[in-house]
Amino acid sequence: MAEQPGTLLYYLKRSTEFLEKKEIPNPRVDAEWILSDLLNLPRIKLYSQFEMPLGQKEIDIYRERIVERSKRKPVAYITGKKGFHKFEYLVTEDVLIPRPETEELVDYLWKKKEELYFTEPSPLQIWDLCSGSGCIGLSLTQLLPSSVVTLSDLSEKAIDVSRRNAEKYNLTDRTNFYVSDLDSEVPNDLQFDLVVSNPPYIPESEKPEIMPDVLDYEPHLALFVSDFKEFHKRLLSAVLSRLNPGGKLMMETHPLYIEELEEMAKGLGFIGTKKILDSSKKERFFFAEVPPLS
Numbered sequence: 206m207a208e209q210p211g212t213l214l215y216y217l218k219r220s221t222e223f224l225e226k227k228e229i230p231n232p233r234v235d236a237e238w239i240l241s242d243l244l245n246l247p248r249i250k251l252y253s254q255f256e257m258p259l260g261q262k263e264i265d266i267y268r269e270r271i272v273e274r275s276k277r278k279p280v281a282y283i284t285g286k287k288g289f290h291k292f293e294y295l296v297t298e299d300v301l302i303p304r305p306e307t308e309e310l311v312d313y314l315w316k317k318k319e320e321l322y323f324t325e326p327s328p329l330q331i332w333d334l335c336s337g338s339g340c341i342g343l344s345l346t347q348l349l350p351s352s353v354v355t356l357s358d359l360s361e362k363a364i365d366v367s368r369r370n371a372e373k374y375n376l377t378d379r380t381n382f383y384v385s386d387l388d389s390e391v392p393n394d395l396q397f398d399l400v401v402s403n404p405p406y407i408p409e410s411e412k413p414e415i416m417p418d419v420l421d422y423e424p425h426l427a428l429f430v431s432d433f434k435e436f437h438k439r440l441l442s443a444v445l446s447r448l449n450p451g452g453k454l455m456m457e458t459h460p461l462y463i464e465e466l467e468e469m470a471k472g473l474g475f476i477g478t479k480k481i482l483d484s485s486k487k488e489r490f491f492f493a494e495v496p497p498l499s
C-alpha cells in the first residue's frame with residue numbers, strides 16, 4: 206500500500222524500517238505496540254486508522270520512544286505496562302516484566318483449583334514471595350475471589366509498583382505488602398495456605414548468555430542469584446515455616462536446577478513434590494506440599 210506522508214501508516218513504516226536496521230527482532234510488532242499505547246488505541250484498531258494524520262506532538266513522542274526501543278529498552282518499560290493473563294499491570298524498571306511462562310503458573314493453579322483447594326478455607330491465604338509487580342499474587346486473588354494475598358519483596362520500589370497495581374484493580378482490602386528479605390519482615394502470626402513465587406533463579410554465571418534487552422534494563426536483583434542452592438534452601442525453609450498443614454507451594458525455577466530443588470525440598474520435609482513442564486516442554490515449575498495434620 207502506498208502510504209501518504211504524515212499518516213499513521215507512514216510513521217509506522219518508517220519506524221519499522223528504523224528498528225529493523227537496528228536489528229530489533231520484531232520491528233513491526235514493537236512499532237505497533239508503541240504507537241497503539243501512544244494513541245491509546247487497541248493495536249488492532251491501528252489498521253482501520255492508517256490514513257489518520259499524526260499531530261506534531263505525537264510524532265515527536267513516537268520518534269523518541271522508537272529511539273529508546275532501538276537502544277533495546279523493552280517495550281513494556283516504554284509503555285509502562287504489560288498484559289498478563291486476563292489483566293494488565295503497571296511496570297517500571299524496578300520490577301521484572303511479567304513473562305508468559307509465569308502466566309502458565311497462574312493458569313495451572315487456577316485450572317486445578319477444585320482439586321487443589323478441596324478443603325478451601327475462607328479466605329484462602331496466599332503469599333506471593335518475591336512479588337515484583339505483583340502479577341502472580343494479584344492475578345490469583347482476582348481469579349480466586351475468596352482469597353487474600355500477602356506480597357513481599359526485598360525491593361521497596363517493587364512493593365510500591367505492586368501497591369499501585371492493587372489500587373488499579375481495587376484490591377487494597379485484600380492485599381498486604383511487606384518489604385522483606387524472604388519472611389523476615391512478614392508478621393510472625395501470618396500463615397498461608399498457598400505460597401506462589403517466581404524468585405530470582407538465574408545463576409550469575411549465565412549473565413553472558415542473557416540478551417541485552419534484559420541485562421541492560423531489568424532489575425538484576427529480580428533475575429540473578431549468586432548461590433542458587435544457598436538462596437533456595439533459605440527460601441524453602443521460610444516457606445515451610447509459613448505454610449499451614451496441607452499447604453501448597455508453586456514456584457517457577459530454572460529447569461537445570463529443578464532436580465536439586467526437589468531434593469532440597471524433600472530433605473526439609475515437603476511431600477507430594479512435582480516438576481511441571483511449561484509450554485516449551487521445559488521443567489519450569491515446582492510444586493510441593495506440607496503434610497496435612499494426621
Ligand code: GLN
Nearest residue numbers: 303336337403404405427
Ligand atoms: N513475581 C514477579 C514476576 O513473576 C517478580 C519476580 C521477580 O522479581 N523475581 O514477574
